[in-house]
Amino acid sequence: MRIDVRMPDLAATEGSDIMVKRWLIPKGARVKRGQALLEVETDKATMEVESIATGVLAETCVRPDGKVAVGEVIARIEAEP
Amino acid sequence: MKRQGIAESLRDAIAEEMERDPRVFCIGEDIGVPGGWGGAFTVTLNLEKRFPGRILNTPIAELGFFGVATGAAIMGMRPIVDVQYGDFLFLASDQIVNNAAKLHYMSGGQIRVPMVMRAPVGATGRSAQHAQSMERYFIGVPGLKVVAPSNAYDAKGLLKAAVRDDNPVMMFEHKLLYGSKGARAEPGAVDATSDIPDEDYTVPLYAASVMRPGSDMTIFAWLLMAHFALHAAEQLAAEGIDAEVIDVRALAPLDWPTLERSARKTGRALIVEEGAKTGGLGAEIAAGLCERVRRLQFERLASPNTPVPFSPTLENAYRPDVARIVAAARRLAGSGE
Amino acid sequence: MTARDRADSRLGLLERMIRIREFEEGVRFLFLEGSMPGTIHQCQGQEATAVGVCAALRPDDFITSTFRGHGHALAKGLTEQELLDELFGAATGCCKGKGGSMHVGDMSKGMVPGIAIVGGGIPLATGMALAFKLQKSDQVVACFFGDGAVAEGAFHEAVNMAAIWGLPVIFVCENNLYGASTRVDLVMKNPRIADRASSYGFAGETVDGNDVEAVCAAAKTAAARCREGGGPVLLELLTYRQTGHSRRDARAYQPEAERKAWAARDPIEIFAARLEREGVIDEAGVERMRAQAAKRFTEAVERARSAPQPSPDDLESEVFAPESQP
Numbered sequence: 062m063r064i065d066v067r068m069p070d071l072a073a074t075e076g077s078d079i080m081v082k083r084w085l086i087p088k089g090a091r092v093k094r095g096q097a098l099l100e101v102e103t104d105k106a107t108m109e110v111e112s113i114a115t116g117v118l119a120e121t122c123v124r125p126d127g128k129v130a131v132g133e134v135i136a137r138i139e140a141e142p
Numbered sequence: 143m144k145r146q147g148i149a150e151s152l153r154d155a156i157a158e159e160m161e162r163d164p165r166v167f168c169i170g171e172d173i174g175v176p177g178g179w180g181g182a183f184t185v186t187l188n189l190e191k192r193f194p195g196r197i198l199n200t201p202i203a204e205l206g207f208f209g210v211a212t213g214a215a216i217m218g219m220r221p222i223v224d225v226q227y228g229d230f231l232f233l234a235s236d237q238i239v240n241n242a243a244k245l246h247y248m249s250g251g252q253i254r255v256p257m258v259m260r261a262p263v264g265a266t267g268r269s270a271q272h273a274q275s276m277e278r279y280f281i282g283v284p285g286l287k288v289v290a291p292s293n294a295y296d297a298k299g300l301l302k303a304a305v306r307d308d309n310p311v312m313m314f315e316h317k318l319l320y321g322s323k324g325a326r327a328e329p330g331a332v333d334a335t336s337d338i339p340d341e342d343y344t345v346p347l348y349a350a351s352v353m354r355p356g357s358d359m360t361i362f363a364w365l366l367m368a369h370f371a372l373h374a375a376e377q378l379a380a381e382g383i384d385a386e387v388i389d390v391r392a393l394a395p396l397d398w399p400t401l402e403r404s405a406r407k408t409g410r411a412l413i414v415e416e417g418a419k420t421g422g423l424g425a426e427i428a429a430g431l432c433e434r435v436r437r438l439q440f441e442r443l444a445s446p447n448t449p450v451p452f453s454p455t456l457e458n459a460y461r462p463d464v465a466r467i468v469a470a471a472r473r474l475a476g477s478g479e
Numbered sequence: 480m481t482a483r484d485r486a487d488s489r490l491g492l493l494e495r496m497i498r499i500r501e502f503e504e505g506v507r508f509l510f511l512e513g514s515m516p517g518t519i520h521q522c523q524g525q526e527a528t529a530v531g532v533c534a535a536l537r538p539d540d541f542i543t544s545t546f547r548g549h550g551h552a553l554a555k556g557l558t559e560q561e562l563l564d565e566l567f568g569a570a571t572g573c574c575k576g577k578g579g580s581m582h583v584g585d586m587s588k589g590m591v592p593g594i595a596i597v598g599g600g601i602p603l604a605t606g607m608a609l610a611f612k613l614q615k616s617d618q619v620v621a622c623f624f625g626d627g628a629v630a631e632g633a634f635h636e637a638v639n640m641a642a643i644w645g646l647p648v649i650f651v652c653e654n655n656l657y658g659a660s661t662r663v664d665l666v667m668k669n670p671r672i673a674d675r676a677s678s679y680g681f682a683g684e685t686v687d688g689n690d691v692e693a694v695c696a697a698a699k700t701a702a703a704r705c706r707e708g709g710g711p712v713l714l715e716l717l718t719y720r721q722t723g724h725s726r727r728d729a730r731a732y733q734p735e736a737e738r739k740a741w742a743a744r745d746p747i748e749i750f751a752a753r754l755e756r757e758g759v760i761d762e763a764g765v766e767r768m769r770a771q772a773a774k775r776f777t778e779a780v781e782r783a784r785s786a787p788q789p790s791p792d793d794l795e796s797e798v799f800a801p802e803s804q805p
Contacts, residue, residue: 095504103729195613196613201636201640206632211606212603212606213606213607213609214607216603219613240596246797246800249574249582249591250572250578252587252592308800
């Protein structure tokens with residue numbers, strides 16, 4: 062089944078911007094739960110967003126250098142049962 | 143029946159409750175030192191002889207021993223915590239406000255904190271840090287009950303009720319009302335003695351008391367000010383102003399039915415408080431009465447917004463007195479129809 | 480104890496640590512998904528301190544805890560279900576949804592709801608031990624707190640009173656080297672916390688907090704001492720937080736080399752390896768424990784998601800306990 066990966070609230074300061082830096086996994090690759098999918102820049106540090114499921118990275122929904130909102134769908138994973 | 147003062151009546155209350163229930167114990171500084179004072183105001187004098195091991199003397203560590211008492215209470219003991227001066231309650235506030243008052247609610251009702259805390263308040267020539275009226279800081283704490291007896295009968299009955307209540311109860315006692323004897327006697331002390339029945343009795347923690355019925359206005363007061371209000375009412379009566387005097391007594395939760403009934407009857411409320419006017423309990427009473435009684439005329443008489451000064455001249459100016467209560471009452475009587 | 484009993488009890492220690500890790504990782508992902516309200520303070524990496532101490536206690540002993548209490552709760556016997564219900568704010572939570580993550584507890588299992596004010600639970604523990612002494616009970620209380628709490632006046636006052644009155648309390652300092660983001664040696668000149676006990680007149684011991692059996696042995700000795708009326712004990716357990724202080728923490732203040740060194744001493748890994756070496760369990764057996772813990776967690780989450788929320792009427796209930804007893 063396809064699972065939405067939403068941007069978690071990683072900013073140190075409530076409401077501050079989160080910028081996408083780069084994808085660490087290409088579309089179509091297999092990922093494990095907990096594996097880092099992409100890097101983002103918060104007001105305090107560069108942080109990794111982890112996959113919440115094990116499966117195949119089916120869709121990447123945000124681009125590098127773009128702002129991303131908390132809760133926005135950033136990827137979709139075709140999860141293993 | 144015997145006539146006695148607040149200090150002796152509190153001592154009797156503590157002793158009787160400790161006899162009645164082995165879970166009751168006292169904890170505080172200098173409260174049970176053999177040959178000692180029985181606390182700063184003689185209340186626990188010689189109780190350590192009658193109840194060995196149950197009158198615990200602590201180091202000077204208010205935050206610590208209020209927390210210790212809370213912990214003992216959650217395990218089923220029923221501590222009576224003694225702080226030497228109400229001003230020192232600030233040191234213990236985290237344990238009182240964040241723990242004792244909240245544990246029942248935060249735990250979803252699993253925990254009870256049957257703890258009594260006793261604190262002396264009021265200005266008595268010891269300057270700003272040993273003089274504060276501390277009621278205001280604790281009346282707005284959900285989960286904490288607050289009472290303030292103005293006389294020996296109420297003091298004994300309220301303390302017994304507090305010990306038997308399964309919630310944290312703070313009792314404020316006024317230093318000038320203890321009636322302490324000898325070396326502990328206070329200049330400016332007021333007679334707060336009562337006839338005390340021989341049989342067991344309690345006074346409800348949620349009830350105000352009508353000290354003097356009247357029809358032209360209500361004077362709301364507590365602790366020392368309740369006595370001054372009564373004296374003022376006597377003077378006012380001679381001028382044809384019939385003042386009802388209510389001893390607020392239950393400070394949190396307030397006894398709104400009694401307070402409202404009186405304000406509605408007289409239409410005029412004078413709230414007298416020792417302690418700065420801003421943010422005092424008088425503000426809560428005034429607001430609550432106005433919400434309940436339309437077109438209520440009211441005035442608050444309180445101390446100015448200053449720390450308590452040392453010089454007796456200044457301290458007397460700080461503390462509302464009978465003359466100022468009478469003047470305020472006249473103003474209130476003359477205002478409106 | 481027979482060899483079989485001993486093996487079972489050691490396996491029990493491993494299983495409990497694995498359950499805590501699966502729980503905390505699962506909860507972390509619930510947060511990343513955005514489906515859990517509030518905030519969380521997790522304890523990945525610190526499983527051995529919770530499990531080791533609680534395994535040394537009796538069911539009628541008590542623990543006090545902090546805002547970082549999920550591990551303590553599971554170690555003391557609370558279930559994944561009552562915790563998850565509470566974290567989702569449900570009325571079936573251990574505190575009826577009134578407490579949340581920082582205040583989990585269950586008095587019927589000997590855990591006081593966590594006290595979230597740093598150091599605030601330490602005087603409570605001394606008081607509970609005072610009650611045990613006055614009641615002439617041989618129960619003990621273990622008081623969990625972190626290195627940061629040692630700076631609070633409440634620590635000093637409570638430890639001093641426990642010492643002068645000889646109370647049955649085990650003060651358990653989980654020294655994970657950081658009070659929030661501040662390194663312990665920046666906030667105390669002598670960072671050996673166990674040393675402080677002697678200044679109050681009793682014994683302190685520093686223990687490898689990532690070795691669950693060392694923790695358990697030290698806690699057993701401490702509990703026995705308390706029960707015999709020997710007074711309090713201070714255990715300093717050296718451990719490390721493999722997760723942020725709270726959910727938004729990137730842990731940039733933890734140097735990379737330090738993180739790696741401690742990750743290599745993961746309490747679950749090293750104990751599993753020890754048990755495998757000694758033939759008590761094999762790799763497949765450890766995997767089975769993990770899978771079982773994960774399944775238990777997932778099932779509990781499903782039930783928690785549909786657990787009944789409190790009604791608005793519950794807002795004002797239980798501010799006060801009913802007045803009194805006869």
